[in-house]
Amino acid sequence: MRRRSEMLTDVELEFMVALWEIGKGSVRDVMAAVTGETKRAYTSVATVLKILEDKGYARSERQDRSLIYSPVVQRADYEGRSLKNLSDSLFGGTPTALVARLVDNEDLTDEMIQEIKEIIDTRIRKDDG
Amino acid sequence: MRRRSEMLTDVELEFMVALWEIGKGSVRDVMAAVTGETKRAYTSVATVLKILEDKGYARSERQDRSLIYSPVVQRADYEGRSLKNLSDSLFGGTPTALVARLVDNEDLTDEMIQEIKEIIDTRIRKDDG
DNA sequence: ATTCATGTACTAAAACCGTAGTAGATATAT
DNA sequence: ATATATCTACTACGGTTTTAGTACATGAAT
Incomplete structure (x- = not known):
């Protein structure tokens, strides 16, 4: 009695990413992307x-004989949902633990770390007003 | 001909987290955890x-009649692997995009952001020497 | 009009996921 | 010793996932 997850499977995600990239397109367009x-x-x-349409992630409209698909769920939404999901399932629901593990990775270059720092600092400045 | 993913499924992860928590234990111990x-x-x-044992994530040894399970894969390893997986599949392989989305979340408190900043700063200081 | 190309809908098959029952072994209690 | 409890191994079932074939419709080409 498994129930279809609200998260995307690997292949669904792969195609959804393609759809997000092109904005909208036919089956052939998505396949190419x-x-x-x-x-x-x-x-x-x-x-x-x-x-994806059944799951509510995309919708389709007919154009000539073809179906043109477009995203319903915004990529940013799904990104956030994925992070929440990972944070909850593996990091005890604490995003800080997630970041700690992320920057623990030796593969991260100094530039990347610096970039991340700037992202955080920018966010803090924005909070301050 | 799908190949079992090297990543854990939802339930596998749930049990593996329990096993990481307790360090080692019987089926009943894990169930309780x-x-x-x-x-x-x-x-x-x-x-x-x-x-989990078949996948190489855990191993078991007999103790009396029971099997005592213990983790083979370290939690930190799997956390890193998960982040890489998510980064690759959804964030174009750029961890900075992942962080950007993370701190974009309005649910994050100021304390959390501050904590994240400190994690980053600490990492930068460590790099410097 | 017949053929050809292209597109969707339907169907299917093989592996996987989640759950749990049943069988059988073995230790414990009476 | 027999009953009871507990444990693992095996099996199964219903649904999902991934992949793709087949059937059918329809527009284009000859």
Whole structure:
């Protein structure tokens, strides 16, 4: 009795990212915009797009014979939802723990760290008014 | 021909978190340590623990009649792996975009932001020497 | 009009996920 | 020794996920 998750599966996310990138497009457009290396049949893409529509992540409108898909859920929304999900499931619901682990990564360059610092500082300044 | 993902599923993660918390324990111990609200049968927990062992996330040793499970993968490792996964799949592989979205969240309190800032600053100081 | 190309809808198959029952082994209690 | 409790191993079931084939409609080309 599994219930379909409100989060996207790997392939759904891959296609949704493509859809966010192009803004809107046909099955063929989305298929072309997917950056992953695994080839998929046209009908596979069509099926997943329909699933995305069923899940409420996208909608479609007919144009000539084709369906033109466009996102319903904003990418920023989903990004936030994903972070909340990860934070809750693995970091005890504390985003600070998440950041701590992130900057713990040695692969992060000095530039990246500096950039992150600026993001935080900017946010703090914004709070102050 | 899907290949089982190297990432954990929701329930696997829930149990693995419990195992990380207690360090090691029997099926019953893990079951007791799970914080989620959904009740699960003893055998369900046992099955998932075995899957975790199959996936290489945990190992078991016999003690009397019971199996005592313990983590193989460190929590910090998995946390990092999860962040990389999320960053790659949704944030174009740029952790800075991830942080930007994180601090974009209005639910974050000033204290949290400040704490995050300190984490970053500490990391920068450590880099300097 | 017949053929060809293209598009969606339907269907399916194989693996996976989540859950848990059943079987069988074994220790404990009476 | 027999009953009871507990534990693991095996199995199964219903739904999801991923992939794609087939059927059918429709517009374009000859």
